[in-house]
Amino acid sequence: MKRKSLFALSAVVVVAAAALVPVLWSGGDHLHNGTAVAATPADQAALIKRGEYLARAGDCIACHTVRGGKEFAGGLPMATPFGTLFTPNITPDDTYGIGKWSSDDFYRAMHTGRSKDGSLLYPAFPFTSYTKVTRADADAIYAYLRSVPPVHVPSRPHELKFPFNNRNLLIGWRTLFFREGEFKPDPTKSVEWNRGAYLIEGLGHCGMCHTSINAMGGPVNSAAFAGGLIPLQNWYAPSLTSNKEAGLGDWDIKDISNLLKSGVSQRGAVFGPMAEVVHNSLQYMSDEDIHAMATYLKTIPQKDEAPEHLQLETSEQFGTELLKQGQKIYADNCAKCHAENGLGMPPSFPPLANNQSIQMPSAVNPIRMVLNGGYPPSTGDNPKPYGMPPFAQALSNQEVAAVVTYIRMSWGNHGTPVSPQQVSELRSAPLD
Structure with missing residues (x-):
């Protein structure tokens, strides 16, 4: 649901909300006693407001807005192993956006992963999930997007490697990985x-x-x-x-x-x-x-064993050396916020002791937090979050490996030692 202590749950859930609402016909009319009745301005305003909420729920702005750019004008580069995709303009511009799209066109894109002209959409657009969204909710999002200011900016063409620039290959992909259909409630659940x-x-x-x-x-x-x-x-x-x-x-x-x-x-x-x-x-x-x-x-079913992930291993002797070195680095740099006993001062300074995200087989997230630091999001309930400073310039690869090893193996934590090679590989990783 595809993101942390100052290492706590690094990507706990990529979630967003949608809602089950009565069916709203987006064409502007509704039926009353079998007779078409024009929707009132209040009805349309409510539909747009609902669509704005759902667009927030789907985090549409994150992919369809470049930082500092016009909202929903697209152009955000999305790097993939197959090349770079650029998100489209979804403002109601007639030339470059969805100004000439009908509500049926929009629902088809959401539900079936096909554009207005019938072409197959790349699955970076999460239609494999959006297919579950109800027609009523899709219509509400459509109404909202039609209400935002149009932006006359063309969508940038994708830069995909051959043969992935051939959309016909998506037919096979869809056969293997896509199942069309709206969400069906489980009658045995609340x-x-x-x-x-x-x-x-x-x-x-x-x-x-x-x-x-x-x-x-x-x-x-x-x-x-x-x-x-x-x-x-x-x-x-x-x-x-x-x-x-x-x-x-x-x-x-x-x-x-x-x-x-x-x-x-x-x-x-x-x-x-x-x-x-x-x-x-x-x-x-x-x-x-x-x-x-x-x-x-x-209620997601839990399994006894965590998934296995490829990770460089250190010898037992070197792991012991890293643990000893890391204890001093932790005392000098981390204990002031996270406490000597690793219990922190939550929620401002999350605990490291008994923190699952520290002990996971994959040590990617704690390594990145030590290297790059970071802040929790600024939200209405937490407008001025405490953050963690970066240590990439202050600590060597071995020192970062040492302090992460110490955190993963102390206070009853059951993690494994971290290799300096892992730190080296992540030191140049993108920050976004």
């Missing part, structure tokens, strides 16, 4: 649980980050929500199916809700890509939606 499932699996597209992808760029469905390295971003979205990572089975609903809504809780804080999701999207969700998502997340 209304709240179903709402949370709809939010997480639909507009939220959490699986885009929290599910590993294969060499074809498709999700490993057998390991849904079991965690995955976000391609070319070098952040690890932890498993939601294992309490040894970011599994939430032993979390209180209140702590999950606080993390989603404000970015911090008594159990940890979010950084990296997940911080952006909370900042752009989740903080604007209603308390009811947040609670529903937390309710669903808490």
